[in-house]
Amino acid sequence: MNQVNWQRIVIKVGSALISPERNGCSSHYLLPIASFIVRCRQRGIQVVLVSSGSVAAGAHLFNDKTTSISVKKAMAAAGQTEMVATWDRLFDFSSAQILLTHADLSERERFISVSETLETLLNQGILPIVNENDTVTTDSVKVGDNDNLSAMVATASHADALIICSDIEGLYNANPHENSDAKLITEVDAITAEIYQMAGGATSNVGTGGMKTKIQAAEKAVSHGVTTYIVNGFNQSSFDQLLRGENPGTKFLPYQTPLHEDTHWVRHTTKILGEIVVNNEFSLASEQSVNVVSTGDVIDVVGDFSPGDIVLLRTSSGNKIAKARTNYSSCLLSVVAKQNDNVNSQPLVQSSKSILSDKFSAKMEVS
The missing domain is CATH 3.40.1160.10 (Acetylglutamate kinase-like)
Incomplete structure (x- = not known):
């Protein structure tokens, strides 16, 4: 038996x-x-x-x-x-x-x-x-x-x-x-x-x-x-x-x-290929949620990545928020970061689709 x-x-x-x-x-x-x-x-x-x-x-x-x-x-x-x-x-x-x-x-x-x-x-x-x-x-x-x-x-x-x-x-x-x-x-x-x-x-x-x-x-x-x-x-x-x-x-x-x-899969299988740095006031509405990252939130971009790659979302003070799949390249996001003072913090994408994927990893520590 x-x-x-x-x-x-x-x-x-x-x-x-x-x-x-x-x-x-x-x-x-x-x-x-x-x-x-x-x-x-x-x-x-x-x-x-x-x-x-x-x-x-x-x-x-x-x-x-x-x-x-x-x-x-x-x-x-x-x-x-x-x-x-x-x-x-x-x-x-x-x-x-x-x-x-x-x-x-x-x-x-x-x-x-x-x-x-x-x-x-x-x-x-x-x-x-x-x-x-x-x-x-x-x-x-x-x-x-x-x-x-x-x-x-x-x-x-x-x-x-x-x-x-x-x-x-x-x-x-x-x-x-x-x-x-x-x-x-x-x-x-x-x-x-x-x-x-x-x-x-x-x-x-x-x-x-x-x-x-x-x-x-x-x-x-x-x-x-x-x-x-x-x-x-x-x-x-x-x-x-x-x-x-x-x-x-x-x-x-x-x-x-x-x-x-x-x-x-995002949390435990993927590798981080770059970072998107946002202002210290930014936070996820919930641990798994749809978020619109506005152009005013993006402060800096670290690394060289393409649309669909996995990146670390962190604040400028170093707080690690989540791993997520980016919809945009590091090149484009670097332009956004440099111009964010002139765009009045308007969302880059006016829908549930944001700079980051609509599915985030749960909040976590990333080594």
Whole structure:
């Protein structure tokens, strides 16, 4: 009997599980995870696998062990095929490779395309295996870690649960490798600044994500209504417990009222490409509302952006108001800012369409 009520899950597996010695892929730690995926599918639960490990898997093929970007990209290209082949050998059903950059998720049309592809694969009984496309990513289009990527994939696939495999049981109130009195936090109902303070750095010398990125991923997922777990991926018992409906690590409870789809995408998936600076008196009428930004409100424009890009709306004193999609380019808005003393603060657009999109992200802190 199915003791969990998941219909669709995303499981994230890190480099330390894929290639613990950076000497090619090892199935040692992957067998229990593959078994978990098989058992989920036998219970009618659809699974998306987000798998790191291409760089670690390809490292042994190169004499040059430097950490240069070009060498890492080449390692990723060579290791990706080995990694997917290793997973494929563990299953008796078809899998599909999906390589993504942040640009594929932060552009709305491409995000929807990714979502549709995942939906089609899952409905055909094919296991999607997702990884960041390290071979082509640059600083401007990379997610940077697969913890956050897994949360974006969980959002795009409309998953019920996200399971992030770690090398420890979950979130502790102190570093368990340094403090024997550290206590496991079994359940988190709200991700606060205190929760982030508990997150330390990476404990593995193979992967790029530490506990902080896992908390970031959990915040993205739970705000979309996705229950999130951080579990010890090295322990087979973690997966047995999950299938029994038990919590083997740290469970992050989802929002009772998830963010609106567009609001969530703007807040948690897009990148800020510029800033629109308004006067200190400007404020949103509500956290999600139609606003007309008048020409008199615009004081300055920072960065180079185009219509449709995501920008930060902030006051001249530095108060961050919201992320939003601009309807105008930075060039045009710069002209508006320079001329605002001569236009008597009239709205640039006399309708519900304003300089900014009619859908704002909720008020938030932007790092």
